[in-house]
Amino acid sequence: MIEKIVRLSLQQRLLVVIIALVLFVAGLLATKRLSVDAFPDVTNVQIQIAAEAPGRSPEEVERFVTVPIELGMTGLPGLTEMRSLNRNGLSVITLVFTEKTDLYFARQLVTERLIEVASAIPVGITPVMAPPSTGLGEIYQYTLDHPSDGDRQLTVEELEERRTIQDWVVRPMLRSIPGVAEINTHVNTRS
Numbered sequence: 001m002i003e004k005i006v007r008l009s010l011q012q013r014l015l016v017v018i019i020a021l022v023l024f025v026a027g028l029l030a031t032k033r034l035s036v037d038a039f040p041d042v043t044n045v046q047i048q049i050a051a052e053a054p055g056r057s058p059e060e061v062e063r064f065v066t067v068p069i070e071l072g073m074t075g076l077p078g079l080t081e082m083r084s085l086n087r088n089g090l091s092v093i094t095l096v097f098t099e100k101t102d103l104y105f106a107r108q109l110v111t112e113r114l115i116e117v118a119s120a121i122p123v124g125i126t127p128v129m130a131p132p133s134t135g136l137g138e139i140y141q142y143t144l145d146h147p148s149d150g151d152r153q154l155t156v157e158e159l160e161e162r163r164t165i166q167d168w169v170v171r172p173m174l175r176s177i178p179g180v181a182e183i184n185t186h187v188n189t190r191s
Helices: 002-011 013-033 058-073 103-120 156-175
Strands: 045-052 079-087 090-097
Touching: 002 013, 045 058, 045 103, 058 079, 058 090, 058 103, 090 103
Parallel strands: none
Antiparallel strands: 045 090, 079 090
């Protein structure tokens, strides 16, 4: 069998060269379309829902915001895991879907469920979905410090000044950078 293939290849040299060139060009075209990343995205399909509930303790946030949202999200097609984090005035719920689930289809389902759940949440609290991102999405953290800060606790006026600088100077500058989807602001009083 191999002897016949070798004999045919030697007799039909031009055909073998043409087939080799076609395969070579096809390989070149395939490598141009091949996506190669320094850090490949291996994260699962997930959606985060955040809801601000100013002035509420973590227990109140969980009871009045997180639990109704979690109950509304149960039974979503492809949902494999649901995690939540409750802090003072903040609820963050992470929904993890199967790898076969289309991210935008899942976001549509979550949006529909959020609309249904809105009546079970206290007035003035609006849950929102975080923009689509990957595990490599949150890549930079920064603080606004002054050389005279030291280890002391900042005054209310200083915190207000820093927040104003963050909201009106730093955030707009960072959002103008291509590829930046969101700027999350967290206040730390060094307590």
